[in-house]
Amino acid sequence: KSGKKRAYKPSELKSIFTYCLQEGLREEYNFMRSLLYLGLRRGEMLSIQIKSISLDDCTIEVLGTKTDNAHRLSILHKEIIPTIKEQIADKEDNDYLFFDSEAKLLFDRPLHRDKSDKDKQEIHDYNIGVRINKIIKGVLGSDSKGTLDIHSIRSNFAQELYMVKEIKDYDLKLLLGHARFDITEKHYLVGLKNKEALKAKVDLADFSAYF
Numbered sequence: 001k002s003g004k005k006r007a008y009k010p011s012e013l014k015s016i017f018t019y020c021l022q023e024g025l026r027e028e029y030n031f032m033r034s035l036l037y038l039g040l041r042r043g044e045m046l047s048i049q050i051k052s053i054s055l056d057d058c059t060i061e062v063l064g065t066k067t068d069n070a071h072r073l074s075i076l077h078k079e080i081i082p083t084i085k086e087q088i089a090d091k092e093d094n095d096y097l098f099f100d101s102e103a104k105l106l107f108d109r110p111l112h113r114d115k116s117d118k119d120k121q122e123i124h125d126y127n128i129g130v131r132i133n134k135i136i137k138g139v140l141g142s143d144s145k146g147t148l149d150i151h152s153i154r155s156n157f158a159q160e161l162y163m164v165k166e167i168k169d170y171d172l173k174l175l176l177g178h179a180r181f182d183i184t185e186k187h188y189l190v191g192l193k194n195k196e197a198l199k200a201k202v203d204l205a206d207f208s209a210y211f
Contacts, residue, residue: 006147007155010209012140017211019139028135030083031098031128032153036207037080039157039176042132042150043125046103051093053084058199062177072177075195075202099128156210166201175202 008016013036020029035045044062052061058076076084087097096103106127107113107120115123132150140148158176161167172178 004147005149005152005155007159008148008152008210012143012148013153013156013210016136016139020135025135027087027098028132030087032132032150033083034080034087034098035150035153036156036210037077037083038074039154039161040074041154041177042129043121044177046096046098046125046128047121048097049093050088050091050095050097053088053097055081055085055088057195059195072174073195075175075199077205077207078203079207099124102127160205160207161202163206164201164204166204171198171201 013032016032017029020026020032031045034040035042038045038060040062047063048060052063054060055076058078058081060074060076062072062074084097091097091100103124106124129150136148136150137144154176158172161172161175
């Protein structure tokens with residue numbers, strides 16, 4: 001049976017994460033863990049290059065894939081920083097944070113060489129999406145049909161941040177890429193104090209139930 005999309009129960013995500021680690025799927029685990037802590041869309045996460053990450057500021061510049069509003073700064077929760085550092089290791093500025101070698105192999109295939117960068121990225125996004133959804137379905141079985149997929153992890157991010165009373169609706173919209181990222185918003189996060197204040201709020205979110 002299938003139903004409406006929903007967020008994961010903590011036990012469901014925990015079982016998926018446990019499976020990935022047991023099967024040696026470290027990058028897949030890091031990818032899904034980062035989706036949970038950052039609330040990004042699949043394509044947004046896959047398009048992040050090392051040069052977009054500032055560990056000093058604990059921010060990632062996200063080039064939105066859905067709307068103009070989606071272009072934003074994402075704040076690194078204190079507990080995801082070690083994962084991001086692990087993914088950055090031995091990479092150059094223009095490398096992708098996740099599945100870099102796979103993306104480059106795909107983009108260099110004769111079949112894809114003449115395609116636009118956008119088309120290549122969409123093929124890569126689709127391939128990774130299929131792989132992650134296959135893992136989810138393999139672990140959760142028929143329980144996940146029509147209700148849970150890679151995008152559902154974003155709902156858990158929103159759910160956990162919503163529980164932090166210090167995080168205002170505007171903060172959440174900004175982090176999810178729903179707010180208009182006009183000159184006001186750019187100024188809102190350019191100031192170091194504003195970034196530090198938002199990071200302090202984000203760090204209050206408790207994701208421990210998923211691990």
